[in-house]
Amino acid sequence: MRVVDETCGQLLKHLDQQGVADNTVVVYVTDNGWINDPSADRYAAKSKRSQYDGGVRTPIMVRWPKKIQPRRDEQTLVSSIDIAPTVLAACGLKPTDAMQGINLMDGKTLEARQRIFGEIFEHDIQHMTDPSPSLRFRWVIDGAMKLIVPHKAREPKAPVELYNLAEDPTETRNLAAEQPEVVAKLTEALDQWWTP
Numbered sequence: 174m175r176v177v178d179e180t181c182g183q184l185l186k187h188l189d190q191q192g193v194a195d196n197t198v199v200v201y202v203t204d205n206g207w208i209n210d211p212s213a214d215r216y217a218a219k220s221k222r223s224q225y226d227g228g229v230r231t232p233i234m235v236r237w238p239k240k241i242q243p244r245r246d247e248q249t250l251v252s253s254i255d256i257a258p259t260v261l262a263a264c265g266l267k268p269t270d271a272m273q274g275i276n277l278m279d280g281k282t283l284e285a286r287q288r289i290f291g292e293i294f295e296h297d298i299q300h301m302t303d304p305s306p307s308l309r310f311r312w313v314i315d316g317a318m319k320l321i322v323p324h325k326a327r328e329p330k331a332p333v334e335l336y337n338l339a340e341d342p343t344e345t346r347n348l349a350a351e352q353p354e355v356v357a358k359l360t361e362a363l364d365q366w367w368t369p
Contacts, residue, residue: 181201184199185199185236194236194238195237195238195239195240197237198235198236198237198260198263199234199235199236199237200233200234200235200236200256200259200260201232201233201234201235201236202231202232202233202234202253202256203231203232204231205221205222205228205229205231206220206221206223206226206227206228206229206230206231207220207221208220208221208227219343219344222293222296223293224293224309224310224312224321225321225344226319226338226342226343226344227343228293229291229293229312231253233251233253233255233256233277235259235277235278237263240263240278241278249283249284249286250286250287250288250289250314251277251283251289252274252289252290252291254272254273254274255274255275255276255277256274257272257274258272258274258275258276258277259274259275259276259277259278261276262276262278262279263278287315287316288313288314288315288362289313289314290311290312290313290363290366290367291311291312291313292304292308292309292310292311292312292367293308293309293310293312294307294308294309295307295309295327304369305324305326305369306326306327307327308324308326308327308369309323309324309327309328310322310323310324310328310331311324311363311366311367311369312363313359313362313363313366314338315359315362317337317338317339317340318335318336318337318338318355318359319335319336319337319338319344320333320334320335320349320355320356320359320360320363321333321334321335321336322360322363324369332347332349333349333356333360334347334349335347335348335349335352335355335356335359336348
């Protein structure tokens with residue numbers, strides 16, 4: 174990771190030195206989490222390709238000097254689907270109606286966001302035009318609460334899981350049995366977003 178960090182730093186420095194940084198939007202995102210397994214040479218179980226935050230939470234960085242104030246935020250709900258609307262806004266364009274993301278430079282809209290949604294698929298797709306056969310899990314984060322719902326066709330033995338990410342960031346205590354009303358509310362929101 175250090176090499177990637179250094180390379181990004183060199184690129185940003187080059188933009189500064191060339192005098193084009195103020196007119197250049199730089200967006201950085203990674204594809205998935207990676208937490209090493211301390212006992213083996215591989216990624217940990219709740220990391221890459223998993224439905225847990227260690228697998229889905231990744232950095233998203235947007236740099237545009239004089240337009241975006243630098244800050245670090247680990248609480249605001251953002252998603253990679255926000256990248257396209259953000260870049261379009263930077264170019265003075267509007268997103269299409271089909272785009273679910275928001276402009277990350279719009280502080281009021283960002284602050285008002287209550288939920289983000291996501292899914293986990295098989296590594297190799299099962300169907301070229303229908304995502305459902307490859308679906309393993311759908312998830313929703315609402316504030317600090319995260320609901321994970323398995324796709325029964327692909328994960329028939331997996332339980333429904335509910336975690337409070339503020340109190341349990343490594344998702345070790347499943348609260349689904351203790352808070353069925355939260356499970357019901359978030360399942361309804363998840364089904365409204367996408368029912369496979």
